Structure formats: C-alpha cells, structure tokens
Amino acid sequence: MRKILAGLLVLIAAQEPTPFVWGAAPLRVVTTLSTFADLVKQIGAEEVEVTSVAPPRFNPHFIEPRPSDVLKVKKADLLVHAGLDLEVWKGPLLDAAGNARVFPGQEGELDLSIGIPLLEVPDRPLSRLMGDIHIYGNPHYWLEPENAKIMAKAIAKKLSDIDPAHASAYQKRLAEFLQRLDQRLAGWRKISAAIRGKETVAYHNEWPYLAEFLGIRIEQFLEPKPGIPPGPKHLGFLEEYMKTRGIRVIVQSTYFSRAASEALAERTGAKVVTLCQNVRELPEASDYFSWMDYNVNQLVEGFKASP
Numbered sequence: 001m002r003k004i005l006a007g008l009l010v011l012i013a014a015q016e017p018t019p020f021v022w023g024a025a026p027l028r029v030v031t032t033l034s035t036f037a038d039l040v041k042q043i044g045a046e047e048v049e050v051t052s053v054a055p056p057r058f059n060p061h062f063i064e065p066r067p068s069d070v071l072k073v074k075k076a077d078l079l080v081h082a083g084l085d086l087e088v089w090k091g092p093l094l095d096a097a098g099n100a101r102v103f104p105g106q107e108g109e110l111d112l113s114i115g116i117p118l119l120e121v122p123d124r125p126l127s128r129l130m131g132d133i134h135i136y137g138n139p140h141y142w143l144e145p146e147n148a149k150i151m152a153k154a155i156a157k158k159l160s161d162i163d164p165a166h167a168s169a170y171q172k173r174l175a176e177f178l179q180r181l182d183q184r185l186a187g188w189r190k191i192s193a194a195i196r197g198k199e200t201v202a203y204h205n206e207w208p209y210l211a212e213f214l215g216i217r218i219e220q221f222l223e224p225k226p227g228i229p230p231g232p233k234h235l236g237f238l239e240e241y242m243k244t245r246g247i248r249v250i251v252q253s254t255y256f257s258r259a260a261s262e263a264l265a266e267r268t269g270a271k272v273v274t275l276c277q278n279v280r281e282l283p284e285a286s287d288y289f290s291w292m293d294y295n296v297n298q299l300v301e302g303f304k305a306s307p
C-alpha cells in the first residue's frame with residue numbers, strides 16, 4: 001500500500017494544480033459511494049459534476065482507490081462520505097490527494113453520518129483489533145429511506161454553502177426530492193406489510209436500517225463478526241438456528257461469495273435473496289428510488305417463494 005501511495009504522490013506532483021473559480025463551472029464533487037453520488041446528482045443536477053470512488057459491486061469497506069481516484073479527489077471542491085469507520089481506505093486516499101479543501105472539518109468535506117440516528121452503537125469502546133469493522137455503530141445507514149431525508153438536506157445545505165449563487169436551485173430540488181420520497185415511502189411501507197415481523201439471516205451485518213424500516217428481523221449473520229468470513233462451526237450453529245426458528249431466507253449483496261450462503265440454503269431449505277447495498281450495484285437499481293424498489297420487491301418475493 002505504502003509503495004502504491006508513494007508512486008501516486010510522484011504522479012500527482014507531476015500534475016499542474018487546476019485553478020478554481022467559484023460559479024464558473026460545475027462544482028466537482030467526489031463521493032465515496034455510488035448511492036451518495038446519486039443523491040448529490042438529484043440535488044445538484046447540472047450545477048455539479050459528480051463521481052464516486054467505490055465501484056458499487058465491491059464491498060465498500062475494502063476498496064483500493066486507483067490513481068485516477070486520487071486525481072479526482074485532488075481536484076474536488078467537495079468530498080462526500082459515510083463517516084464512522086465505513087471507508088477504512090479514505091484516510092490514505094486523502095493523504096495521497098493532498099487536497100486541503102476536502103480534509104476533515106474543512107468546507108469541502110461532508111460527513112453524511114452527522115445527524116443520523118445510528119443503530120448498534122456499542123456501549124463500550126471497541127477496537128478494530130477485536131476483529132470488528134463497525135466500531136462506532138452500524139455505518140450502513142443510507143438503507144433507511146427516512147435517513148435519505150437527512151442526507152439530502154445535508155447535501156443541499158453543503159452545496160448552498162459552497163455555491164451560494166445556486167442555493168435556490170438546490171433548495172428547490174431538495175423540496176422535490178423530499179416530496180417524491182414521501183410518496184414512495186408510503187408505497188414501500190404498503191408493499192412490505194406482507195413481510196413485517198419475518199426473520200432472515202444475512203451474510204454481512206449491512207441491513208439493520210432497511211430491516212428496521214421494513215419491520216423484519218435480522219439477528220444472525222454468516223460472518224461471525226463484521227468482516228470475518230464464516231467457518232464450518234459458525235455455519236453449523238446457523239443451520240440449527242434457522243431450522244429451529246423456521247427461517248427460510250438468507251440475504252446478501254452481490255459482492256460477497258455466494259458459496260457459504262448457497263451451502264447453508266441447501267442444508268436448511270432456504271432461498272438466497274440478493275439485495276443491493278448501493279445504487280447501481282445492479283442495472284435495475286439505477287437511482288435511489290429504483291434501488292429501494294428493487295430491495296423491497298426482492299424481499300417480498302423472496303419470502304413469498306419460501307413460505
């Protein structure tokens with residue numbers, strides 16, 4: 001890693017810094033996740049040029065940024081990220097880019113976790129040495145559509161702060177987004193009434209916010225701790241757990257190997273349901289709304305197929 005970064009620094013040193021003039025061109029926004037890029041685009045529209053670093057079909061905890069990502073961050077006016085300990089790769093990326101405008105606490109930084117009611121906040125300090133990667137609480141909060149309201153408001157405020165000339169456009173698009181979201185929220189609640197109270201197990205603990213919104217339960221995971229792959233002993237425990245409780249659905253995102261889930265499904269008669277952790281993880285999940293449609297429908301259909 002250190003060697004790669006040293007190489008990147010040499011590469012960057014060779015680039016001329018781009019002068020920045022407020023209001024003359026679209027704001028250059030870099031987001032860590034594709035979901036945040038979609039939200040920024042919905043609020044910023046033609047006033048922003050947005051790209052994301054993490055490819056949506058990779059585990060967002062463990063991304064290896066490319067030299068092109070470093071260059072994007074170097075030129076960014078705004079960096080939007082999940083905060084907490086989700087992007088363990090963000091620090092080295094910021095160091096390599098060396099763009100002080102987007103450093104933590106600067107005007108060009110937006111930590112979307114601020115103001116989010118977090119789930120699973122530990123009651124004692126945890127360390128990564130204990131084998132966990134959710135040490136400040138569960139960081140997958142963008143899957144609760146109510147939290148999308150908080151994120152969209154934070155994005156509109158930040159864009160307005162750094163680009164006041166377009167503040168009224170950002171606020172207008174925010175109002176439209178919130179109205180559309182409220183309509184869709186009602187629909188998602190209605191469709192998911194059929195699965196309320198049901199229980200599933202998941203590969204990684206990345207769905208508690210979606211589970212809370214839909215009223216389903218996910219208490220056990222194929223990973224014995226977030227970030228630790230399943231072993232035979234833990235899979236044996238899960239087989240018993242699922243059989244005892246009649247659990248017939250296993251959920252996971254596209255980027256984890258399906259081998260363990262398929263084996264467990266075979267032993268328990270369950271069905272593996274693929275959900276999208278982020279917008280654009282699958283072509284049918286192309287924006288925040290179609291992405292939630294996809295996840296809600298997959299779950300409803302999955303439970304229907306495995307009564």
Ligand SMILES: [Zn+2]
Pocket residue numbers: 061133134139140204205206226
């Ligand atoms: Zn996680």
